[in-house]
Amino acid sequence: MVRSTAPGRRDDRPPPRSGVQAQGSSARRQEPRHLRPAVCALRRTGPHRFDGHTDGVGPLTDLRLHDARVIVSGGASGIGLACARAMLDQGARVGVISRSEAAIQSALSRALTGHDGQVFTAVADVRDETAVAGAVGDLAHQLGGLDHVVASAGVEGEMGAPLEEVTSQGFRDTLDANVLGTFLLVKHATPHLKQGSAASVTIIGSDSGFVAAPGMLAYNASKGAIVQLTRALSFELYEDFGIRVNSVCPSITDTPMARRGMGVESFDDVPFPVNTPEDIAWSVLFLSSPLSRAINGVSLLSDFGYSSRSSFPA
Template identity: 80%
Template sequence: MTDLRLEGSRVIVSGGGSGIGLAVAAAFLREGAKVGIISRTAQTVERALAGALADSDGLVFASVADVSDESSLAEAVLDLTTRLGGLDHIVASAGVEGEMGASLEEVTEQGFREVLNVNVLGAFLLVKQAAPHLKLASEASVTIIGSDSGFVAAPGMLAYNASKGAIVQLTRALSFELYEDFKIRVNSVCPSIVDTPMARRGMGVDSFNDVPFPVNTPDDVAWSVLFLSSPLSRAINGVSLMSDFGYSARSSFPA
């Protein structure tokens, strides 16, 4: 088995209490990393620590914060970095879906702002607060959870599409700024639909078992995050990795 060289590394995962973030946190733990999770509510943290992150042998820590609130997030990052004994990797996974199914006329200003505040501002603030600590590490990385919605559009997803498009360019901009002087790599993973509570809620389904399209599991995304965080991917920087079963590569030509 390939050693991803993540054992003993120190990781913070925002949105780490559920969905993709929880799968990412659990995957890092299996690799022998020390993990700090940030979640918006204490209830989500408690469920994660009693469930997928139970029996972690003291390698997991948690803090409650709103990623769109800089002071709250700053306290969480400092708290977790202190308890982890430093910081090597961060994963920005916190996200919201917004007013799914709403037409242009139905999307509210408040709803649009909330999606941008969590999905884009939240990712930016996490990197900003973590950067001073990552600059002290020798093989640091940042991975942002994006979406295929940053490249293709679907009706009824205006705010979400806009936010994930912003993540693609934020990834590029951060990758240049942080790599030149500090060799911190920044990439994003951009999956198509992932079977998470948020996706089920947004699409109004109880299960994806019978849908006529392929669906990522949270573990599918977690494996991509592990690879991009690993020193083995040291040449990969500024990439938004599509994880959509090849759908975006298809031509519209009717052949």
């Protein structure tokens, strides 16, 4: 089912300081005058939050995505929704795939409003090849072709379950959604991408493809597979067709799925940095842009450098 709608930094280090001014027995940090507004904004949003405010970026936001034709799976919630909105803000036309009609309606009435004739939607479960093929074909027709794909649909699986309690069905369901679903989307998008302009695929992976944590067996396995799938697709699709394939691999991102999987209502006071969906959307825009034409086969970590840390207790 496809239709057109007619609606509608976080930085975990403090800003650099210019010096220290002694006052009595204590010292007070003095930020340069030109940094003080940014410091105030950081204090308002907290050390581990980014409010998504990007006003004033100016010409740097011209990523040559105006009039691009984009399909985003999982585009009605979380990271996928942020990517769809970011593409629309760049002037792209966007086809959103979601397995939930209710989620689509919610997105259209809120985050995706104000983009007359730019948004098209389809209901499909990415694990169902017939449904995916139909949704991609219909959206590509509505969009007038296809230039970029963002594969964001996924599930968290049996989060928190130890090995002995992980069910074979739950393990299989996680791989079907996260790996098979990505494969099917790219498979059926490729004939359209071959005719596209500066075509690209960006997959939403996870730092869980590089590091592991207890209680995430199926999720870890699925995101590890995404890292290698990104490499394999980038080689197969670029040599003959010029289609670039990359992935963005964030650490914990404040989405409904992450809150559900972690069993929390908010990440406001957690003792570790948390991505916003907009953080990841900016990386997706960068990788999708024709200006990134030399970047292919990359799994870009967005984890505040945590995977680079040594276990040595220095």
